[in-house]
Amino acid sequence: MNRVMLIGNLGKDPEQRTLDNGSNRVNFSIATSEKYQDKEGNWQETTEWHDIVLWRNQADNAVKYLKKGSTIFLEGKLSHRTWQDAENKTRKTTEVVGTMFKVLERRSPGSDIQAPANSAAAVTQKSSENVTEEGENLPF
Numbered sequence: 001m002n003r004v005m006l007i008g009n010l011g012k013d014p015e016q017r018t019l020d021n022g023s024n025r026v027n028f029s030i031a032t033s034e035k036y037q038d039k040e041g042n043w044q045e046t047t048e049w050h051d052i053v054l055w056r057n058q059a060d061n062a063v064k065y066l067k068k069g070s071t072i073f074l075e076g077k078l079s080h081r082t083w084q085d086a087e088n089k090t091r092k093t094t095e096v097v098g099t100m101f102k103v104l105e106r107r108s109p110g111s112d113i114q115a116p117a118n119s120a121a122a123v124t125q126k127s128s129e130n131v132t133e134e135g136e137n138l139p140f
Contacts, residue, residue: 025053051093
């Protein structure tokens with residue numbers, strides 16, 4: 001199973017691109033932090049940065065609802081890509097291809113970007129997999 005779940009803060013506004021075939025793609029990064037006590041009993045904090053890719057409707061919604069600093073829950077899968085750069089060097093990257101995100105914080109009334117009224121609105125890529133006959137989503 002290839003499944004990733006993250007809660008973190010956007011490090012930059014989503015960057016949207018439209019591909020030649022008309023598909024929308026959005027890239028951004030989110031930071032996740034972990035606190036722990038070291039051997040001396042001092043609290044330490046580490047931060048990991050994750051490159052995120054969203055496609056189609058997910059991309060459109062990300063541009064509409066997310067901005068730098070937004071706290072989100074994101075679910076997706078790991079993806080590894082290789083490509084040739086301008087100097088013909090082989091480059092590799094690991095990204096999380098998102099399938100669903102939820103905005104976790106409520107925007108202030110004067111904010112230029114508002115989350116939907118329920119504030120933790122889920123934006124999910126529609127899929128028929130993992131759905132029972134009654135329409136109930138299964139966790140596996």
